[in-house]
Amino acid sequence: MLSIRNIVKQYATHRALDDVSMEIEHGKIFGLLGPNGAGKTSLIRIINQITAPDNGQIFINGEKLNPSHITQIGYLPEERGLYKKMEIGEQMLYLARLKGMHKEEATRKIKYWFEKMEMQTWWHKKVEDLSKGMQQKVQFVATVVHEPKLIILDEPFSGFDPVNAELITKEILELNKKGATIIFSTHRMESVEQLCDNIALIHKSHKILDGSVKQIKNSYRNNTYQIEYTANGTDFKINDELFELLNQQKLGEGQQITLKLKEGKSSNDVLAYLIPQVHITQMTEVIPSINEIFIQKVTALN
Amino acid sequence: MNKTLLIIEREYFSRVKKKSFLLMTFLVPLLFIGMYALVIFIFIKGDNNLKQIRVLDQSGVFENKLADKKNLDFQYIKGNYVQAKKDLLESKADFLLYIPSNYESAKNIEIVSEKKPGLNVLGDIEDQMESILQDRRLIQAGIDTAVINQAKPKLSINARQITEEGEKDASVGASFVVGFVAAFLIYISLFIYGTQVMRGVIEEKTTRIIEVIVSSVKPFQLMLGKILGIGMVGLTQFLLWIALSAGLATLAGTLLINTDETKAKVEQLGKERAGMATAAGDTDADMLMNFTKAASTVDIPYIIGTFLFYFLGGYLIYSALFAAVGSAVDNETETQQFMLPITLPLIFTFIIGMNVIVNNPDSSLSFWLSMIPFTSPIAMIIRIPFGVPVWELALSMSLLIGGFIFTTWVAARIYRVGILMYGKKTSYKELAKWFLYKE
Incomplete structure (x- = not known):
């Protein structure tokens, strides 16, 4: 769907993007992750043709990015904004027509979305009369009303209350199911971890990691397990050949330990060792969050 | 587009x-x-702000000759200058015009007032006095002022531009x-x-x-x-x-x-x-x-x-x-x-x-x-x-x-x-x- 190849963007003294490449597959939900100032917004602006890269190319479905692609992209900027004194219906119509829709079709689509989002009565209201959350809904509709094939959401959940965030998530997943490719850009990695199929991590203008969420997480597993148990009088004995105890703490009636398996040992070995000594209630593998992976990766780079 | x-x-x-x-x-x-x-x-009504001017004319040349206008009212008084100045402050009059008897040689005509006089008031009085004086001198010289008035030309030049399309008024x-x-x-x-x-x-x-x-x-x-x-x-x-x-x-x-x-x-x-x-x-x-x-x-x-x-x-x-x-x-x-x-x-x-x-x-x-x-x-x-x-x-x-x-x-x-x-x-x-x- 979207192929980003060797993008370089240089501002006066600051290189915002340095040789960044990534592939975004059709119909997938893609997470563009990284801390503030990493270069995410610069990249998104380039995809939206708001600015041009100094070097590198972008292809959409094999075609070099050009103004005709504008109609296929829906963009929710990080900095939300609407005309304060313009009626909402009129405003939606204006934005949809700027995206190349015809008046009649745009009116129909807007009405459809207004109904879906339960905002039918808002048509003649002005933005300044709406609450922040309501404005966000309006902005979301403006992003998707022209049925874009690629939807780019920059910090999509900032400013939403939990109810609306849930609602928007539902709509995004539905659009994705209908075939739209979604790009989430955020510095709050945990917020989109569960939604994304693929991610790319950006740090200081460089892409430092990309791939499918599952694969990345798998490759960052390090044989760490969390076990909860209740001891019957005596605690278990440490076995240095089997595992290394990372953490132990009291948890209600019982205990919780975090341990790392030694090379070549499996979780079954640990269970077989512990079961005779204590009463095990739960055992889970500790899988690092994307956030932890990111920190690990950045520390390794330094 | x-x-x-x-x-x-x-x-x-x-x-x-x-x-x-x-x-x-x-x-x-x-x-x-x-x-x-x-x-x-304003053009029709004129300046309605009437100015009262007391004239202390020791020469007697201008007495009763300064004409009242829509914004000027002349009153003639007698007495001495110092007293007249004092009186002015207590009276409603705006100006005091003092013409000493030796004004022609000494050029010491004065106008006093509480506030500064407007230019048009001064100009008006000056014009009138000049004209009165002129008439007086003409008569003294034995010239009939009526003849002069008739002889005074009255002209207004019409500005006309010549262009390729012909002449036209240039206003x-x-x-x-x-x-x-x-x-x-x-x-x-x-x-x-x-x-x-x-x-x-x-x-x-x-x-x-x-x-x-x-x-x-x-x-x-x-x-x-x-x-x-x-x-x-x-x-x-x-x-x-x-x-x-x-x-x-x-x-x-x-x-x-x-x-x-x-x-x-x-x-x-x-x-x-x-x-x-x-x-x-x-x-x-x-x-x-x-x-x-x-x-x-x-x-x-x-x-x-x-x-x-x-x-x-x-x-x-x-x-x-x-x-x-x-x-x-x-x-x-x-x-x-x-x-x-x-x-x-x-x-x-x-x-x-x-x-x-x-x-x-x-x-x-x-x-x-x-x-x-x-x-x-x-x-x-x-x-x-x-x-x-x-x-x-x-x-x-x-x-x-x-x-x-x-x-x-x-x-x-x-x-x-x-x-x-x-x-x-x-x-x-x-x-x-x-x-x-x-x-």
Whole structure:
């Protein structure tokens, strides 16, 4: 769907993007992750043709990015904004027509979305009369009303209350199911971890990691397990050949330990060792969050 | 291009539909007519502020000879100067005119008052005294003043211009008024609509809708659409003003002329002229006659046509610059540092125009100011009522068009970067950098 190849963007003294490449597959939900100032917004602006890269190319479905692609992209900027004194219906119509829709079709689509989002009565209201959350809904509709094939959401959940965030998530997943490719850009990695199929991590203008969420997480597993148990009088004995105890703490009636398996040992070995000594209630593998992976990766780079 | 039309449409209708637009459209002509009516009213009623002047004439030459006027009332008193001065403060009289007996040799005539006397009061008294003195000396010399009065010539030169189309009346007074009003309107409207463009840009920037818009259209399209849309608002307003003013002026004119007082005044003026009356008093009548005559010589469609062209040209040049300023700042208070270089040429031309160009419309300074695109909208419109050669007009117009293409290009390069910059104080150095960024 979207192929980003060797993008370089240089501002006066600051290189915002340095040789960044990534592939975004059709119909997938893609997470563009990284801390503030990493270069995410610069990249998104380039995809939206708001600015041009100094070097590198972008292809959409094999075609070099050009103004005709504008109609296929829906963009929710990080900095939300609407005309304060313009009626909402009129405003939606204006934005949809700027995206190349015809008046009649745009009116129909807007009405459809207004109904879906339960905002039918808002048509003649002005933005300044709406609450922040309501404005966000309006902005979301403006992003998707022209049925874009690629939807780019920059910090999509900032400013939403939990109810609306849930609602928007539902709509995004539905659009994705209908075939739209979604790009989430955020510095709050945990917020989109569960939604994304693929991610790319950006740090200081460089892409430092990309791939499918599952694969990345798998490759960052390090044989760490969390076990909860209740001891019957005596605690278990440490076995240095089997595992290394990372953490132990009291948890209600019982205990919780975090341990790392030694090379070549499996979780079954640990269970077989512990079961005779204590009463095990739960055992889970500790899988690092994307956030932890990111920190690990950045520390390794330094 | 289609999208630019959409933007023009929004910018135009969102402003024309506003209540303030309607208010301005109807209020301004009413204000103009009101001012016009006020001027006529004052002209008819005269200066009603009566000044009482005590005359202490120790020479006896001027006693009972100074004529009372609509704003001057002379009272003659006796006594000594010091006492009279004291009395003045306690009395209602405004002035004390002291003429000592040896005034001719000593030249020590004085006027005292609590407040400073107005120039016209002084001038009036001086004129009257000179005339009385002149008559007195003539009689002393044995010359009949009646003969002199009859011999006094009364002339008014008709200025006529010879052009290729033949002769026509060249009315300097009317040209001055038309030039002044047109230049003033352009000056004011460049500010009003230029600032509107700037506010529009700042609004889009502060509400952050700019990012949504520029993901759909090119920044240049947005800037152009905004400039053209607001320009059309300006044109609409002017056309409505012209239509309304014309209508109201006709109406007001008919109403005013029908009042008895005006009739009487006009009749009186007519009589005075017919009788070739005394020198004093009929300068007003001459002025009114001249003005009516002059007004009829102004080629209104030509003036309006060139006015609209120079308004549009000037507007396009300046609004592009205003748009660039708007894009460079985060809010209106930050615009100050960039506004000065933009407004300076406008103010400069307006002042030069009012002082130099009107007095000498064909001087080389007038010529150059009416060629330079930044100053020509005001300079040329002052010159136009005096008559401008076709080649000069054509050259000035072409330069203006070239000028606005150039400034729009410069402004667009700053604008495209500026609109996406938030929370940064911008310097001129920064603007230059933005200008040099490649696409």
